[in-house]
Amino acid sequence: MSQSLYSLDDKVLAFPHHHLALSEPNGLLAVGGDLSPDRLTLAYRHGIFPWFNEGDPILWWSPDPRAILPTEHVYTNRSLLKFIKKCDYRVTLNKAFVDVIAYCANAPTRDDDTWILSDMIQAYSRLHKLGMAHSIEVWQNDQLVGGLYGVAINGFFSGESMFYLRPNASKIALLALTKKLKHAGINFVDCQILNPFLQSMGAIELSRCDFLMRQQDVVSQRVADHFWHASDLSFR
Incomplete structure (x- = not known):
């Protein structure tokens, strides 16, 4: 993964701005955090969603195009x-x-x-x-x-x-x-x-x-x- 990939703070819910999403893989915005209701609600409120496979960390996405x-x-x-x-x-x-x-x-x-x-x-x-x-x-x-x-x-x-x-x-x-x-x-x-x-x-x-x-x-x-x-x- 790119060194510029944003790692979420376990104690802070904020997500990075969408323009920081990677172009490859398309739309990968951040890694880490959790799947708590508060974090998920914040993510969807800002058009961000989680998607990851077994064995991966939690990955958050904002693809372009959508x-x-x-x-x-x-x-x-x-x-x-x-x-x-x-x-x-x-x-x-x-x-x-x-x-x-x-x-x-x-x-x-x-x-x-x-x-x-x-x-x-x-x-x-x-x-x-x-x-x-x-x-x-x-x-x-x-x-x-x-x-x-x-x-x-x-x-x-x-x-x-x-x-x-x-x-x-x-x-x-x-x-x-x-x-x-x-x-x-x-x-x-x-x-x-x-x-x-x-x-x-x-x-x-x-x-x-x-x-x-x-x-x-x-x-x-x-x-x-x-x-x-x-x-x-x-x-x-």
Whole structure:
């Protein structure tokens, strides 16, 4: 790692400025610290997220460019629209967070080592209990078949991971989330890093500077106290 990489103080929560992030690996901003609720909240409030593999120290990221999914421009192709009309899925909010994050960590479709380690699961489960980490669940009958989870601070939602066990279940979860956010006047989901799946749903890339300007607008956008309460969600 570069000698210029910033090491976090265990007793001080502050993060370095985004312009100190490395270009290679793209967006690596700092190392160390912990996964306490206070540090995680501060990180997401400033558009920073942790991501590290087993055996690594905690690594903190602010990539450039940054991927977002505009809630006004979610793409559903013809086959997905046909599937939505006939499928028997139902979607809920915050009714099975622990199950969703466990499936994301061990998804059968994952072809690489998981970065959702036990420390991460514990940390985000604490955030969930504090009302800042949330899950979207997709059910077929009474079986959980897909979902996603992420962190929300006011109007800012940063997606962390998703999974599916049945066709299009993760797409349905994303549609339900963006529909809920759009209804509240929230105009994007933070997707962190672009991949082919997100791009197929309409995700785009912004420069770090543009992302941070948008992010600071939505992170100060208040939502109703009940906005993230456990409930049923619409995706059609």
